[in-house]
Amino acid sequence: MHAELKSIIRRVLGVVPAGHSFLIDRHSATVRVSHWINAVCLLFLLMSGLQIFNAHPALYWGKSSDFDHPILSLTARNGPQGLVGVTQIGSRQFDTTGILGASDEDGVRMARGFPAWATLPGPQWLAMGRLWHFAFAWLFAINGVLFWIYAFARGHAGRDLMPTGGDIRHLGREILDHLRLKFPKGEAARRYNALQKLAYVAVIFGLGPLVVLTGLTMSPTMDSAFPALLWIFAGRQSARTIHFICAFSFLGFFVVHIVMVMLSGTWNNLRSMITGRYAIEDHDG
């Protein structure tokens, strides 16, 4: 156990591999460039998206807004000690003062959905939030489409991303290994493991297109060009809600991704996504 803990700490700090290892070419230049463009896009899109959300911090289901029955709302009301932030999910209310509904902007408590540190720009500024959001939405979508083309044209999707039958059969053991923070070594470390593949496929071919399409569904002009979008997502306000859920799914993916990067070797992973070179331990240590 002691040795196990030591090896985890070594991986997080980046001092791996400790023993004999060899370097392989892990990520192609296309994957690396595409990855970092995505990282920047997601940061800008998430923060500017929260800015846009703050202009009307409530979500609905259906074609239009039933103002009395939001699925989620972040509002403020006056309390004895000033503004109280109220998060309402369905009919349940939670006091979220300081973070959601009401939070401090330059030391002054303000009624705002998400706090200033999470939005771009910080202060309430819808017009600017929209400019940032649409600029990076274009970059994100173009980058995504180019990556798709690359992934299929160069066999990256079939070779590296799609889970194999073996992957699926060993999924149980894979999950246990992940929970014990045991990661593949030797030959097995050359490929993505089954959980990695599933996560990447879900994000690249599921979440990515879903967030773009629900975003487009919110555009009245796109609805006139492709009315089917409204049918697929059950209306504009539903699309807005799904878009919001997608955004937080990306955030969830990001958090898990960062934790896994660190637990499986911060420096080794980071280097492989910058220079392409990845070190593999060639024996069980």
Add this chain to the structure above:
Amino acid sequence: MADDRRRFLTRSAAVAAAALLSGCSGLSEKKWVSDALSEVENLTRRAQRLFAGRQALAPEFTKADIAPVFRANGTLDPASDDYRAHAAKDFRDWRVEVGGLVERPLSLSMEALRAMPSRTQITRHDCVEGWSCIGEWKGTPLRLVLAEARPRNDARYVAFFCADNMAEEGVPAQYYYESLDLVEATHPQTLLAYELNGQALPIEHGAPVRLRAERQLGYKMAKYIQRIEIVADLGSFGGGRGGYWEDQGYSWYAGI
């Protein structure tokens, strides 16, 4: 050697991330940044026009979809004496002037507007803030009014000048205004609307006549319209960006 490089890269990454985060809000203040980002608007407009063309109609809904209370936004009750006087007389003497680059300037009474062929449509109103409301609008297709006024060959935009003053008391008046290009202005669903849900247009929704441009966001749909001007460019009136909210930094193209 590897350690040095590692430390250098880690540090550079940390510095870059910190600069990025603290710099973002500052960047928003820079004119060149907002100008560069605004260029994207043209790309969006071209791409959307490519898909939607001139004629694609905004989805229309059924009576069952109509919102019990249609939310009003922006000016809810223009304060000027002139407007109040019109309201007191049920807008009987209200006129919509149509001028600018036209061969035949018009001065339309509400009666004349109502006498023209009308269109009734149940559509979704999308506010830039994010909410939507569905209502039934009746009005005169703008293209019929334009056809009557006969725009000259150099006409490119249609501007709408309104009776609601957006400025606070004590500062020079700033009347709401908006503009559409000819594609959106001659779209079949673009109306000078005078009825909402079968009733005369309520004051909070722009009585007696407002614009409906169903493929655009709410702020394009000027209320309390008094004058329509056909122009060749957007720079020569108002703040020069084609609309009240555009002058505050919102995109002129509001199809998204």
